[in-house]
Amino acid sequence: MGRQPCCDKVGLKKGPWTAEEDKKLINFLHTNGQCCWRAVPKLAGLLRCGKSCRLRWTNYLRPDLKRGLLSEYEEKMVVDLHSQMGNRWSKIASHLPGRTDNEIKNHWNTHIKKKLKKMGIDPQTHKPISPLSNDAHLAHQNDQKSRQQQSPPSPSPSPSRALEEHDKEIVIDETDVMNLLVDGFCTEEDVSLIEPLQDVGVPCASSSSTTSTPSSSTPSSSSSFCSHSESAANLLQDLVNEFPEFEWPNICENGLLDELLEDELGGWDFIIDNS
DNA sequence: AAGTATAGCAACCGCTGTCCA
């Protein structure tokens, strides 16, 4: 009856992925594409369950992923969409190209939630938490209005047309609250907003946090980020050329390959196995 | 400089809907 179990979970490795495992998974998916995840670990020579492989790929290794903090506009989108959808992170992520549900969920829990609370807004209902908080909210709003009078609002950071259209579809009762949220993101002093592709580096698969061998994990001052390398860019270029049928949605088109190679994938730590 | 607290994020866990034998 039914299908066979995806894995017996006996002898399977857990915890952070090593660079070697990443390499195996990437190479396998480049060669075979995304088929059934159940078969991936076995065929790729990984002691992981298919679920883990899928997660690693979708959240970390996919070449079309953006890196770095969410932009101001992306945060606004997340807040907008969350007010409509709630914690439907995958749905929200589908409106933000290059972002994963896990990433958005983490960002919500660690950044946006705090900002909303700080502004006296319930992150779940998107409404003022209490009369006291409401006063704070109104005070903040007045402050924003006075600021806007002093300096005319700059044009929004050129969102995609699709996203613009989506924005038009969003009908939010508490419009003022939303405006406050967006303004608040722009003006919070303790919040550093970084534009996409800004120089934030890329988490390195072989960084100290994910390195399997403790002896090699002397965490240097480079922390968990690294930036290299020409070889990674060349490898990816080769892979794109070699497997044009593979899903390279945002890479092969629109000239984004060069941009990715230059700005993002340079941080990938492809291991050249010389052993 | 050392110890402790906090923040951030990758990965796991467990649930749910869908598909298949």
Add this chain to the structure above:
DNA sequence: CTGGACAGCGGTTGCTATACT
């Protein structure tokens, strides 16, 4: 039709880096 496996999703945990005392 039924039972079980799969893929996907959201919640949670645990580790690491950073900030603070």
